[in-house]
Structures are given as structure tokens and as C-alpha cells.
Amino acid sequence: MPSLSKEHFDLYSAFHVPETHAWSSSHLHDHPIAGDGATIPVIDISDPDAASMVGGACRSWGVFYATSHGIPADLLHQVESHARRLFSLPLHRKLQTAPRDGSLSGYGRPPISAFFPKLMWSEGFTLAGHDDHLAVTSQLSPFDSLSFWKEMKKLAGRLFRLLIISLGLDEEEMGQVGPLKELSQAADAIQLNSYPTCPEPERAIGMAAHTDSAFLTVLHQTDGAGGLQVLRDQDESESARWVDVLPRPDCLVVNVGDLLHILSNGRFKSVRHRAVVNRADHRISAAYFIGPPAHMKVGSITKLVDMRTGPMYRPVTWPEYLGIRTRLFDKALDSVKFQEKN
Template identity: 45%
Template sequence: MNSMSESFKAANIIPLDFKAVLGLPDSHTWTPTTEYPLILTESVPVIDLFDSSNAMSLIGNACEKWGVFQVINHGIAIDLLSELELQTRRLFTLPADQKLRAVRSSEGFTGYGLPRISSFFPKLMWSEGFSIMGSPAEHARQLWPQDDHTNFCNVMEQCQKEMMGLSEKMIGLVLGSLGLTHEDVKGLGCQAQAQGLLHLNSYPECPDPSRAMGLAPHTDSSLLTLLYQCNTSGLQVFAHDTLGWVPVDPITGAIVVNIGDLMHIMSNARFKSALHRAVVNKIHHRVSVAYFYGPPRDLKVSPWIKLTDPDHPPLYRPVTWKEYLDAKATHFNKALEVIRNTTSS
């Protein structure tokens, strides 16, 4: 066994050369489900951040009803987002053996690999990813040992800086919609040492998309997630009111904001943690870039005291992001139930 195969075995990764397969292999064949329909008559809110007079209330309503919304006029330059997509495609169009040089280890957070939620499902997903925290230079040198990788690194580092800034702005608006003040948000203490992870997603053209899954239904563990998607549809969010899947169609230059489990906890379940998935198609190679924003790993997160009273007791016990990630790694979509405060039931 060569060292690359050993790395994959240790990381529990089964690589697939998507360009080399003509049909859908059994390892990636899902049983089609019609349990919940696709709803095309609804759409998630699109909020203009330039309209500061209405943005906060619209965000609060979107968080309560959907747990997800799109923002425009958010301050991140369209040129940077276009370059981000270009560099993401540049990475994922590399030959399979070249991408495997930067494989993510079983203990690591960064590098190339399959979705971390893969172990919870009997079939593999038709997707691949690449995670970045800080400078990607070490992995970039492995991906392009003979070519210049400076532009890739510069774009990814600048994108993280811009996404961090937008995340902090969105945290202020989201918590502000709950009636919390700037001092309340500052007192949370997460912005000074906030954690961010940039994740590049690739959903190659699929020979049989009706029986494949790009990314299985899940919620994010973060406070919130920012997502930039290319002009190919694929993201869907579950609408609890109508019990169906609603497409989150791309809007040029827009950023999708997705409420995560930690924000659901902080809001004392007032805000939804959006259940979402990604589907694939036969014609287009879809890419997207997610930025997961959360507090310092050792900071306790719990329902905000201003949102609790005798009629609304805290529904969850305090938990750090590290503890919650461990719970998520064990219990997956039932992690919130595990930390639920049974004294309030």
C-alpha cells in the first residue's frame, strides 16, 4: 500500500475520479425519495443590506420562518467573488491524483476530501471539497508543485478576510433583530477570537442525477454560514411550514446566509437551524464556497438570558463549539436533542 492509499484509509476517504466514470457506481447510488415534494411556488427572502431601515426586521423574520436568506449589497466586491469561483474551478478541475496530494487527514480540518457527514450515510455523495483556515500555501504547493499558486492563495486569504467582516456584520443584525444591543453582542466575546473556516464545494456533472445526492440533508454546526454559489442551481432548504424542499436559486453577486445550530441555541430555538441539501445535475459542474463562522472553541454558548423568562425557560444547556462538534460527530442531526435541557421540558 502506498502512502497516499494509507492516508485515505486513515481519513476514511474513498476517492472517486468523477471524470473517469461513465455511469453512476453503486457506491454513489441513492434510492430516490418522494417523501417530501419540491416546492417551486415559494422562495427564501432576498434582503438588501443597503436598506438599513428595514434590513434588521426582515432578517429577524427570515430567521424565524426559514433559517436562511440571501443578501445583496453586502459589501463584498463582485470581482472578488468571480475570482473566487475561477480559482475554485481551477482546483477541482485538476487531475484526481494531483488533488489527492493535498488530502485532509483524519484529524485535520484543512485539505481535500469528501464531505465530513459521509460516514452517517450508507452511500457516498456526488461531491468533493477542500477546506481552508488561514493561508492555504502548504496545500497549494502540493496541488501545483510546478506552477504558480500565489494567486490562488491571495484570493482565498482575501475572501476569508471579507467573509469574516460580513459574518460579524450579520451577527450584529441577526442578534439585533432579537432586541440585543451592540454591547450585548460585544459581551458575547466571540468576535475578538472568532473561528472561521472556508470550504470549497464541487458537484461534478452526474450521469444519473435522479439517483445521486450532492450533499445529504443536514444543518450546520456554526453560528452562521455564508455561501456563495455559482449560477447553477442545486441548493435546497426544507420548508417546515409546507413540508417540502424549496430551491435557493442563485442571484448574481448574492450571498446566502444560513443560520446554524449554535445560533438556534442562542436564540432559545426562536431562530431555525436550516435543514438543507444540495442536488446535482447532468450538464453543469456546480461549485460553491461556504464560510463557517463560530465563536472561540472554548466559549460556552447558551440561550441568551434576555430571551428567557419563567414562561420561556432555557431549552439547551451551555455548550462550547468544540463540545457541540463532538456531539454532532457522534449524533449528527440529533445533536441538538442530546444537549436539550431536560429540566425545561
Template identity: 40%
Template sequence: MATSLSEAYRDTTLQLKHIIPLDFDSIHDLPESHVWTTKDNLDLLSEKPDVLSIPIIDLNALSATELVRNACQKWGMFHLINHGIPLSLVDEAEEHARRLFGLPLERKLKALRSPSGATGYGVARISPFFSKLMWHEGFTIMGSAVDHAKELWPDEYEEFCDIMDNYQKKMKSLAYKILLLILKALEVDDKNQDQEINCTPSFYQSEGALQLNSYPCCPNPNRAVGLAPHTDSLLLTILHQNDTNGLQIFQEGTGWVPVPPLSGALVVNMGDLMHIISNAHFPTVYHRVVPNETRHRFSIAYFYGPPTDSIIAPLSKFQTPCFRPVTLKEYISLKSRHLEKALTLLRN
């Protein structure tokens, strides 16, 4: 029986201090546990002027394949417009995320992620790799949210679950379209996709995770971090962000580049598995989130990947593969122990 994405995380047990967020409503000063310095993360607080921006791509454009190829090679990220996701659904999902994070902490803790679990309320899973804590709270959904939602709203959980289920279905369909577009950008012919890609037949069946994120107003944002620098593990991520800035990506030779919200657009970024499949032609995106003093940032990320037992390797068209084959389950285990060094450990 195939391992589910949530089951793949069970071997990566966390301590409670790396799961439970702050009670942000009761905090008026930045606690020492959340004060970051350049010593904690080299050049963390540096930022280049906003002179660069990621590309904007129309999913229906005739030149979409070429635009995606250029965007993935240079940035590993792009804004996607005309994506087909109803904006009303996006707004509903954001509103329910706000509703969830607006609950008192003791209520949210009823849906706390277990130390060996992957779903529910808590801080970012990358927290143990850093000496300081992040100004962030999250809620992770893989499949149905009903078990945790019942803990939050015993009599009013159905609407939340219905909206999150619908959102995941729409995102899964969109992610598949984007995947096919990316394969075309990598010059994989439609007729030869199954043969050309080095993976099991179940590759086009997918695993996904929905991550609701909250970055409350921060009393000292210049010394805090919303989400520490990292890359995403799966094939690609589709992100909705509300009208509050905070997302930044790192570019060699440039520094941290802001990715401001674009009304009606979704942000698409490449993950580690796409970096492997593309044989390092498409970079996995090193990104972070910085907090804001006066505005509460919300975002919803959909992480898209293959089944956990699928074998991931560079496309067969690449005669000199840069990476050895790995299953998603193996990669999750590797990254849970080594974070950004995981890809290096897979290099041939």
C-alpha cells in the same frame, strides 16, 4: 492555550473511504455506491413546485433589522445584496476553485485531508452517516491554505493563497456585521450585547472555515445526491453559488424549496449555534444539494463561529433556556457522533 477550529476536529477520525472522492472524469455511469433511494433517506427525492423563495435583504436598508428577524424566524436563510464584498473577488475565488477541481485526481490527492484532519481535499465530513456516497468533492481551508496549495502547485501556489486569504478576511468582516444585525433582530441592545449574551468575553473573536465545493455533471442526477440533508454547525454560513441550481432547503409542511442563484447576492443561513443562542426562535437550516446532468455546480461557503473554547448558551433574556451551555469544541464532538440529533441531546 485556546484550541483552534481545525484542532477541534482531530478527535473525529474518518476512514479513507469517507475522505477520497470519485475520479469524476473517468465515470460515465452512476456507480452503485452513489445510487440513492428513498430508503436511504426518507422522501429524499420529493420536491415541491417552485412557488416559494427565500427573502432578499439589502444590508444597507433602514428596515434591515426587521427584515432579518422575519427571514430568520420563517426561513433561517436569506439572500443578501449590497453586502460590500467586491464581485471581482468572488469571481476570482470561484475561478481558482474551478482551477483546483479541474486538476487530475492524482494531483488533487496530494492535498488529501488526513483521517484526523479538517483541511484539504476530500468528500463531505457527514459522509459516514449515510449508506451511500455523495456526488461531491470539496476543499477545506482554515486559516492559510499554503501547505496544501504547495502540494497542488509547487511553483504557483501564492496567487491561490492570496485570494483565499483575502476572501476569508472579507467574509469574516461581513459575518461580524451580520451577527450584530441578528443580535439586534433578537432585541439585544447595542450597549448590553456583552452583558446580555451568555458566553465568554472572547465570543466576538471568531473562528472560520472556507469550504470550496464541486458538484460535477452527473449521469443520473435523479438517483444521486450532491450533498445529503444536514444543518451547519456554527453560528452562520455565507454562501456564494455559481449560476447552477442545486441548493434546496426543507420547510415543514412544504417540502424541499429550491434556492436558485441570484446574481451578485450571497446566501446567508443560520447554523446550530445560532439556533441555541436564539433559544430556538431562529431555526437552523436543514438543506441539501442535488446534482445536475449537464451543468457543473461550484459553491464557496464561509462558516463563521466563535472560538472553540467559548461557551454557547441561549441569550440571558430568555428566562427558560431550551438548551444547556456547550463549548464549540464540545458541540463539534457531539455532532461528529450524532449529526442532527446533537441539538436534541442538548435540550433541557
């Protein structure tokens, strides 16, 4: 990852986009932007048919808006205010929490920065585990995050159960799915991201296109400040298009990650997404990631495997998969896919 202090550029007072942050047009416009006809599914997860709707959204889109999610609005506002306080601090203060000694937690550029020749128009705090969160943020802006962690983990468990039900598993079979049995031991992390206003948004990117490695990502984003886009695959007659995932009142964004793609034997789509920037709005987001305990191998659920062809993917642990992504980035998922049998 590029050094944070060397040639660091102050995004908040910028009058231009320097070459270090200037992306080629071919990268920024690799796919067209979808028109108004493309609509991300909005699902009330308290609905009796929520499992079917959530499953359908994850098969066709890999992302949906969740309503009736149970996270108190005032808690989300507190998290957003806390993030704004952190990002408003002077750079030298934020750099005091840069990751050290192998820790993932702390201030820095997007974790995917190492895979790209240009820098992104954003900064973030990675908080991998509640104790690390306190160690990082207590140095800068005290905030009791335990309630947020508990609420997000509870919501993730609720969503995960709906997804497993949508795959046709009964109660006994659900009890045999490792991640559900050990959800209380699940690994999780929070990523706070800041996307400052940009004087030349047509030359910059807030977060380059990628998929997430975890099972699920649950995202809160600033009201009124758009920027998140997902890549919507079309049929053979049309090319893929970027679709805006605009903030919606009382909604959280839920997207499928690579490990859930593997667990579902390819039924649920790990969705490619990015964040664009603009001249007018400073966007803040808080993403919660949940995955399996570090020791657990994730493979395709047996009931979903065609016995004639076998599973699509070989089992991997989350740390093992992260190691593969470190080497191969967006080709990691394909690298753990079994070759098709003739």
C-alpha cells in the same frame, strides 16, 4: 470516513452511477419539491430595516439571500476560478493535500460522509484557518486568499450584529453577548465544493441533508448552476417541502447554524439543506462558516429566556458540539436540549 483512494470513482468521466453512489428513492424523495410559490427572502442588508427583515427571515426560514453585502464581485470570481483550478487537477495531486495528523484542512469527500452508507456526487477542499488554507492550496494552485477571509469575516460580523439587534437587545446588552465581544477571535473555515455533472441525477445526491454546526454560513454559488435546496417546514396541514435556492445575481446565501439556534434560544431556525445534481451543469460553491472561539461556551442569551421555564439548551463549546455531532449527527441539537418542565 470512507477511504479516498480505495474504490475511488472518477465523477468527472462517469457514464453511469455506480452502486457506491446510488441512493434509494426513499431518501432522495423524502419530501416533495415546492412549487413556484415558495420564495426565499431577498434582503438588502444596507436597508434601515435590515435587522427586522433579517430576523424575520431567520425565524421563519433559517435562510435568506443577502444583497449589498460588500464582497467585491471580482473577488468572488477569483475564488470561483481558483476552486475550478483545484478541482480540475488529477486525483493523485489532490490527494496530496488529504487531511493528516488531526488537521481538518485538505481535500476529500464531504465531512458528513461518515454518517451515510452511500457516497455523494461531490468532492471538496476544507480550509480551516488562513494559514492552513495557504499550506493546502499553495501546493496545487497558488492564490492569495487573505482578502477573501477578511471580507467574509467582516460581512459575518455585520450580519451577526443585525441578527442580535433583531432580538431586541440594546447597545449595552449587545456588548454582553460573548460572540460579539470576541468576534475578532471567532473560529472560521471555508469549504470549497465541486458537484460534477451526473449521468443519472435521479440516483445520486451531491450533498446529503444536514444542518450546519456553526453560527452562520455565507455561501457563494456558481451563476446559473442550481442545486442547493432547503427544507421548508409547513403548518400542521401540510408536509415539509424542499425549496430550491437558485443562484441570484449579486446575492450571497446566508443560513442559520445549530449554535445560532442555541444562542437565540430556538428563535432562529437551523435550516436543514442539501445539494442535488444534474446532467448539464457543473456547480461550484464556496461556503464560509463562522463560530465562536474554541474556549467559549454558547448558551441562550439571558434576555431571551423565559424565567419560568429556563433556557431551551445547555451551553456548549463548538468543539464539544462537534464531538456530539460526530456521535449523533442530526440528533445532536436535540441532545443538548433541556427537557421541558411540567
